[in-house]
Amino acid sequence: MGNLHDRSHGHSHSDLKGRNLIISIFLNLLITVCQVIGGLVSGSLSLLSDALHNFSDVLSLIVSYIATLLAKKEASTNRTFGYKRAEIIAAFINAATLIVVAIILIKEASERFLQPQKVESDLVIWLSLLGIAANGFSVLLLKKDSQSSMNMKSAYLHLLTDMLASVAVLIGGLVMKFYEVYWVDAALTLVIALYLIFVGYDLLKESTRVLMLFTPNTIQVRQIVEEVGMIDSVKNIHHIHIWQLNENEVHLEAHVDFKEDIKLSEFDKVLGQIEEIVYHKFGINHVTIQPEYGKSDSKQIIVQD
Template sequence: MGHSREDHSHGHSHNHSNLRGRNLIISILLNILITVAQVIGGLASGSLSLLSDALHNFSDVLSLIVSYIATLLAKRQASTNKTFGYKRAEIIAAFVNAATLIVVAVILIKEASVRFLEPQKIESDVVIWLSLLGIVANGFSVLLLKKDSKSNMNMRSAYLHLLTDMLASVAVLIGGLLMKFYEVYWIDAALTFAIAIYLIFVGYDLLKEATRVLMLFTPNTIQVQQIVDEVDLIDGVKNIHHIHIWQLNEDEVHLEAHVDFNEDIRLSEFDNILQEIEEVVYHKFGINHVTIQPEHGKSDSKQIIVQD
């Protein structure tokens, strides 16, 4: 028998989702503008760091489109052949976006290594002006997505793409100034390499987080033994075992378990105990979907974790 809690009204969630979609559309358009400008400028100036920034911006465009599609899918209702709906669409988008960050970083490292051995003279004025464009446009996009990035993995993946690109543009600007006033052309490749390392750093953490959710791992914030200890204290409960805990998406954490009772209780008594269990796991562990299989004297495994 199961139960779920919803913390927000459907209307509020729908409006919030529409706002996310609008912010993503604005960010997509800004990044298309930056990408086209930087490709033209990078080819004209011969700057690898500017072209690498353009490549990163292009990956941003693709990632933002993936995030936007995921936001649309997440609004779809459940059906008989999709009983959870598309609630995991945004987690998949976060996984894809994190993976692309790492792929782009590897490409940049390869290109930077070649350019570092053979530095080339670069038209620094073009680099400076286009990096400023990148800072302003990406900075605005970062501000648009910052709030949602704190509570939604999909939006966090898009936010990280834009934040790293803004930082990359800052690095390119510094490189452009050094090339203009000091003719230090090897700095172009060095900055490209630094940008790539940072992309790997932020991409790996997000990839690991999204993978945990997709693999149905127990959230890091939850200790199963603590749940067992709390539920075992409830009057009438003999033990809780055969536990599964997973995160469906950013808003839902599910608990599924067997509960052995001291006595052969009535269904109405079970409902009262189930409510107590729901209160405990919700308020102490943030679990908002609970499914309990009641048992009395059943000869199954009483281990906390059972491999099905």
């Protein structure tokens, strides 16, 4: 097995991610409490829906924070991969909650469309400004880490959509204040819900692919077969499995049939060649090869075990 290209992340980076998540958790708790009180006092459904979304942010950020702590735990004899998939599971949970919250909001908005209610717009305006400021700051804190971690991306998307939702609530508050058009409250809630489904679906699909051990979209198995097959001593490569463990690790295991009954030292050289090919051309950094010579097994590229 080869893992020459492992890359580890320092504890300081993980600690920084954890600190940023904790700051975001407390900011969103503050917003949630203020918006719930404000929504009940003003009668604004869009403000209450924003509060519900903020509360889902709090839960998702807590899940993300726990996942970052688990991901730092060492592997053991009964957990040989450690908790490396904790952040993928967190991303899946957070994406699913985005869609669930959206469905609840659609239901509430539909009922409010039928019975529009007068809303205290001044309170809506001030609390939406608070939401924009606090979520905007949280978005800036998590933006960099969201580019390299599916878990952090899920938390970032929660906060980004909530900031955009607060912008929508602000616009709605201004329209209700100056034009007294109260159905816009329900309309904005519906727009927020549809946007949540839009951003949540892609992340849900991406995290599901990793959890289901699907081959990453960027990797073409037949290209790997062609590249490895060009090595002189290799007859064919078959029985291939490729999966993504987390954002940083892609694994390949396969059987390689050799033209001759080579020595173990010669196999090690070929293994090194295979590792270099799949790492530099396909981004695969963990390789497990079963060498074979004249073995009568299936030579199909993909074999379901």
